[in-house]
Amino acid sequence: MDHKKQIKRFVLENFLFTDDENALANGDSLIQKGIVDSTGMLELISHLEETCAIKVENAEMIPANFDSIDAIGAFVARKLAA
Amino acid sequence: MTKLDWNVLDIDYQKEADRIAQRLREVTARELHKRGLVVAISGGIDSSCSVALAVRALGPERVFALILPERDSSDDSAARANILASHLGIRVETVDIAPALAAIGCYRARDEAVRRALPEYGEGWRFKIVIEGGIDGQINRFKLVAASPSGDAVERPLGLSEYLQIVAATNFKQRIRKNLEYFHADRLNYAVVGTPNRLEYDQGFFVKNGDGAADVKPIAHLYKTQVYGMARFLGLPERVCAAIPTTDTYSLEQGQDEFYFALPYRAMDLALWSLNHQIPASELARVLEIPEARAEAVYADIAAKRRTTRYMHRAPILVGEVNELDLPH
Numbered sequence: 289m290d291h292k293k294q295i296k297r298f299v300l301e302n303f304l305f306t307d308d309e310n311a312l313a314n315g316d317s318l319i320q321k322g323i324v325d326s327t328g329m330l331e332l333i334s335h336l337e338e339t340c341a342i343k344v345e346n347a348e349m350i351p352a353n354f355d356s357i358d359a360i361g362a363f364v365a366r367k368l369a370a
Numbered sequence: 371m372t373k374l375d376w377n378v379l380d381i382d383y384q385k386e387a388d389r390i391a392q393r394l395r396e397v398t399a400r401e402l403h404k405r406g407l408v409v410a411i412s413g414g415i416d417s418s419c420s421v422a423l424a425v426r427a428l429g430p431e432r433v434f435a436l437i438l439p440e441r442d443s444s445d446d447s448a449a450r451a452n453i454l455a456s457h458l459g460i461r462v463e464t465v466d467i468a469p470a471l472a473a474i475g476c477y478r479a480r481d482e483a484v485r486r487a488l489p490e491y492g493e494g495w496r497f498k499i500v501i502e503g504g505i506d507g508q509i510n511r512f513k514l515v516a517a518s519p520s521g522d523a524v525e526r527p528l529g530l531s532e533y534l535q536i537v538a539a540t541n542f543k544q545r546i547r548k549n550l551e552y553f554h555a556d557r558l559n560y561a562v563v564g565t566p567n568r569l570e571y572d573q574g575f576f577v578k579n580g581d582g583a584a585d586v587k588p589i590a591h592l593y594k595t596q597v598y599g600m601a602r603f604l605g606l607p608e609r610v611c612a613a614i615p616t617t618d619t620y621s622l623e624q625g626q627d628e629f630y631f632a633l634p635y636r637a638m639d640l641a642l643w644s645l646n647h648q649i650p651a652s653e654l655a656r657v658l659e660i661p662e663a664r665a666e667a668v669y670a671d672i673a674a675k676r677r678t679t680r681y682m683h684r685a686p687i688l689v690g691e692v693n694e695l696d697l698p699h
Contacts, residue, residue, distance in 0.1 A: 319677075322677070325674075325677060325678040326509060326510050326674060326678050327530070327534075327678070329509045330509065330511065330530045331530055333509070334529070334530055346503065346508065346511070347508070349503060349508045349509045349511060350507060350508050350509065351509060354509070
């Protein structure tokens with residue numbers, strides 16, 4: 289399973305308690321839609337560090353990197369390519 | 371464009387003190403049906419101002435004050451609270467809540483989480499938590515700042531689960547205090563006064579069912595600057611009026627602004643007022659003499675804290691209607 293799919297499944301299960309893929313579009317803003325708050329963001333980042341074997345630096349901890357499934361997927365891909 | 375300046379926070383303190391006192395009398399008698407008010411006083415400006423307003427409303431004989439120190443409270447806080455109680459001529463009782471906190475596991479759970487981040491932490495160490503990132507446009511993260519018994523400063527990043535456990539454990543302090551406030555309120559048939567200022571109330575800087583629990587909150591609409599102004603107008607003792615706001619929750623002294631707010635409280639007040647009055651960030655930046663991007667980040671941080679802490683203001687959510695109680699929403 290690619291990272292984006294795995295991340296989406298984590299967000300759906302952990303923040304929305306569902307496995308319905310239609311509950312969230314990949315471009316939806318997780319913050320604006322009230323799905324993830326600041327504590328949830330840290331939870332999400334810990335999950336990415338554990339499962340994707342990346343280290344998120346302080347300077348990278350900006351909402352733009354984690355605000356949608358698309359943004360997170362792109363961020364993880366960039367980190368893994370670096 | 372609206373011109374912003376520091377005077378926007380000026381109010382007529384005489385008029386406002388009378389209005390609050392009048393409202394406190396009405397609320398206590400006609401809405402809560404109680405005979406007086408219980409106020410826990412910390413020696414800080416907010417609880418001092420609140421108890422003084424309670425006395426203005428009902429007289430000293432109908433106000434009961436509690437001083438509730440624990441291991442990490444500074445001695446100066448209790449000293450200031452005692453000076454205030456004498457000044458106001460009210461009944462006061464001091465209860466050391468440290469044994470209750472120890473029995474319930476507050477210190478043990480807290481220290482266990484601290485040691486996960488800092489294994490050498492133990493007897494004689496002091497620490498505090500610092501939040502950072504938000505004002506630089508980043509996601510807020512947490513840091514443990516500690517001082518060893520010999521005075522060496524140590525900093526460690528704090529993982530989410532350690533942070534949550536430290537906060538959960540220290541929240542016992544506010545919740546145990548509230549138990550005692552309600553014990554005396556029930557015993558005397560009094561109501562409990564909550565003492566947040568507007569900044570704390572708006573930004574969720576309180577513990578749900580801890581210091582957030584109360585029957586009436588007389589200064590929740592006043593900016594912190596106005597609370598200081600009100601304390602001076604009410605003629606409170608100089609040591610109370612000059613106290614620097616701290617959380618009085620962690621063993622290493624911690625300013626409230628350092629822990630939770632993006633700017634020192636006076637600037638934070640102005641930022642909150644400006645946001646509430648739709649003043650552009652550029653105008654706030656000009657008055658505070660900070661870069662516009664930082665003013666924008668402050669606005670964003672205020673909005674984010676409102677969103678994150680909104681649930682703390684809510685009564686329990688029902689999943690069916692019980693309209694017969696006719697409660698205000």
